[in-house]
Amino acid sequence: MTAVLNINGISKSYGKVKALNNLTLQINQGEVFGILGPNGSGKTTTLGIILDVLNADAGSFTWNGEAPSKYSRKKIGSLLETPNFYPYLTARQNLSIVCKIKEVNESEVDRVLSVVDLISRANSKFKTFSLGMKQRLAIASALLGNPDTLVLDEPTNGLDPQGIAEIRAIILDLANEGKTIIMASHILDEVEKTCTHVAVLKLGNLLTHGPIQTILNTQEQVCVSSDDLEILKLTLSQIDGVSNINQTGGKIYLMLAEGKDSAYLNKALFDKGIVASEIGIQKSDLEANFLELIK
Amino acid sequence: MLDLIKIEYKKIIPYRTFWVIFGLVFLLTPAVFYGIGQMGNDTVSFSSIYQFPDVWNNITYLGSWFNLLIGMCVVILICNEFSFKTFRQHVIDGQDKVDFIVSKVLLIVSFALFSALYLFIVGFLFGSISGGSDVSFVKDIKYLLIYFIQAIGYMSVALIVATLVRSTALSIILFLSSIAIESIIQLAIPYPFDKYFPMEIIANLTPNPFLKDIAVQPGIEIANPLAEAQIPLNTTLIVAVVYIFIFWGITYFILTKKDIK
Numbered sequence: 001m002t003a004v005l006n007i008n009g010i011s012k013s014y015g016k017v018k019a020l021n022n023l024t025l026q027i028n029q030g031e032v033f034g035i036l037g038p039n040g041s042g043k044t045t046t047l048g049i050i051l052d053v054l055n056a057d058a059g060s061f062t063w064n065g066e067a068p069s070k071y072s073r074k075k076i077g078s079l080l081e082t083p084n085f086y087p088y089l090t091a092r093q094n095l096s097i098v099c100k101i102k103e104v105n106e107s108e109v110d111r112v113l114s115v116v117d118l119i120s121r122a123n124s125k126f127k128t129f130s131l132g133m134k135q136r137l138a139i140a141s142a143l144l145g146n147p148d149t150l151v152l153d154e155p156t157n158g159l160d161p162q163g164i165a166e167i168r169a170i171i172l173d174l175a176n177e178g179k180t181i182i183m184a185s186h187i188l189d190e191v192e193k194t195c196t197h198v199a200v201l202k203l204g205n206l207l208t209h210g211p212i213q214t215i216l217n218t219q220e221q222v223c224v225s226s227d228d229l230e231i232l233k234l235t236l237s238q239i240d241g242v243s244n245i246n247q248t249g250g251k252i253y254l255m256l257a258e259g260k261d262s263a264y265l266n267k268a269l270f271d272k273g274i275v276a277s278e279i280g281i282q283k284s285d286l287e288a289n290f291l292e293l294i295k
Numbered sequence: 296m297l298d299l300i301k302i303e304y305k306k307i308i309p310y311r312t313f314w315v316i317f318g319l320v321f322l323l324t325p326a327v328f329y330g331i332g333q334m335g336n337d338t339v340s341f342s343s344i345y346q347f348p349d350v351w352n353n354i355t356y357l358g359s360w361f362n363l364l365i366g367m368c369v370v371i372l373i374c375n376e377f378s379f380k381t382f383r384q385h386v387i388d389g390q391d392k393v394d395f396i397v398s399k400v401l402l403i404v405s406f407a408l409f410s411a412l413y414l415f416i417v418g419f420l421f422g423s424i425s426g427g428s429d430v431s432f433v434k435d436i437k438y439l440l441i442y443f444i445q446a447i448g449y450m451s452v453a454l455i456v457a458t459l460v461r462s463t464a465l466s467i468i469l470f471l472s473s474i475a476i477e478s479i480i481q482l483a484i485p486y487p488f489d490k491y492f493p494m495e496i497i498a499n500l501t502p503n504p505f506l507k508d509i510a511v512q513p514g515i516e517i518a519n520p521l522a523e524a525q526i527p528l529n530t531t532l533i534v535a536v537v538y539i540f541i542f543w544g545i546t547y548f549i550l551t552k553k554d555i556k
Contacts, residue, residue, distance in 0.1 A: 048554075051386070051387045052386055052391075053383050053386050053387060053554065053555040054554045054555070055554055069391075070386075070389050070390055070391040070394070071389070073386075073387065073389040074389030078388070082380065084379060084380040085379070085381070086306060086310075086375075086379055088309065089306070089309055093305065093309060096305065097305050097306060098384075098388055100298060100301060100302045100305065101302065101388045101389050101390055102388055102389050103298075103389075141388075
């Protein structure tokens with residue numbers, strides 16, 4: 001696989017605050033890469049540096065193996081923080097300026113406006129737009145020239161539920177076309193539904209990264225309960241293939257090794273003289289996993 | 296290069312503030328010039344200000360005051376790029392800091408060109424209509440070139456102030472008060488170095504024609520301290536051009552040092 005973006009030991013401080021600490025990451029072609037983290041974890045700082053609006057204090061990065069330049073940025077569709085346009089210009093005029101900068105044919109304007117469903121407002125001034133429309137125009141702008149790589153910073157920010165679903169569908173379409181998408185978000189649901197890989201940041205440090213299933217433990221969990229939870233817990237710990245036992249409320253959650261299912265667990269408990277009052281399978285709690293990660 | 300200036304004009308042609316300021320300058324210049332010529336009374340007449348070749352010095356001196364308005368327009372346009380965050384967006388989309396400086400310098404030069412061209416038209420019309428002089432209209436037309444450099448000079452000060460301050464209101468105040476601020480600093484600097492300060496050099500490019508008249512008046516024995524201290528126009532021109540390049544360099548330096556917020 002070819003690396004689209006290689007980040008090598010990037011650090012950035014704002015005065016005494018260390019916003020990013022020695023970040024090293026590789027993002028490969030075709031990945032939908034989510035950068036997760038709470039507010040102030042360094043997501044936007046990372047994107048700002050790779051898009052050359054922030055100067056890193058240390059470290060380097062390359063786009064497709066080459067040193068970053070304005071030419072590499074012309075081929076990347078980006079949305080960083082707020083949508084930035086001239087308020088007194090219309091949507092079409094604003095996008096036509098971006099076309100000139102990106103050296104893209106102006107016929108692209110109508111295409112991207114249709115994609116984000118703004119074509120009927122093409123000749124309205126940007127200042128008359130609602131927050132959601134501004135966000136959609138920014139996404140349209142990122143799509144100009146049909147770039148192979150997209151950098152999106154909280155793309156569904158400010159959108160209503162319908163808008164969120166529409167943008168998510170656009171992102172998934174792009175991902176299916178094989179485009180590389182780098183996306184920062186703090187909305188776990190969004191990341192789970194769109195990303196193939198994630199990196200988790202906290203206070204500028206990279207906590208972990210890799211395929212989403214392994215990082216956020218999208219693996220299934222088994223939930224068991226019985227009359228005496230203490231004995232149940234003790235017994236469970238003696239059963240082969242059981243791991244990650246923890247008690248929440250009146251239930252015990254655990255994970256089973258590959259090839260073992262709830263029937264196996266039920267039988268093993270029964271053999272040890274314990275009758276479970278409930279055995280159920282549950283999708284792992286993404287939020288809990290995430291909170292656990294950034295603790 | 297051509298694309299950069301095209302982008303600049305795509306931004307400003309639909310911008311009303313731009314048209315209001317240039318409309319004001321282009322309307323007021325001939326109106327005020329006509330007005331000054333009509334002043335005076337039975338004994339003193341100013342109507343000779345329209346005549347070749349004096350018209351070039353006179354109209355460019357008047358135009359130099361309106362350069363402050365054009366400079367304000369430049370301040371507004373550049374501060375807009377920061378307050379709308381469009382400069383940041385341009386970088387994200389594939390421009391760099393050099394493109395920003397080159398775009399703005401091209402814009403400034405084009406503004407100076409249009410203004411100089413307009414003053415040529417106004418001056419030529421006034422000179423031709425007033426008559427009363429057999430001198431060819433090209434005599435002393437060098438004042439237009441000097442005005443062109445001066446316009447670039449004022450707008451380059453605007454560029455540096457706007458890039459440094461980034462807030463429109465504060466930048467306009469600082470730009471307009473830069474002459475006053477400079478005169479205060481000059482008080483502490485010994486002669487002749489105090490005469491080489493940028494705003495003074497730029498302002499002196501279009502010499503006050505009335506001062507010149509006093510200076511050359513025969514029979515006036517009192518030395519005119521202002522005229523005496525004048526640096527020759529050619530020297531002023533060279534120093535001004537050097538300043539302009541320094542301003543562009545400093546602007547680039549400011550941009551590279553700061554994060555693009």
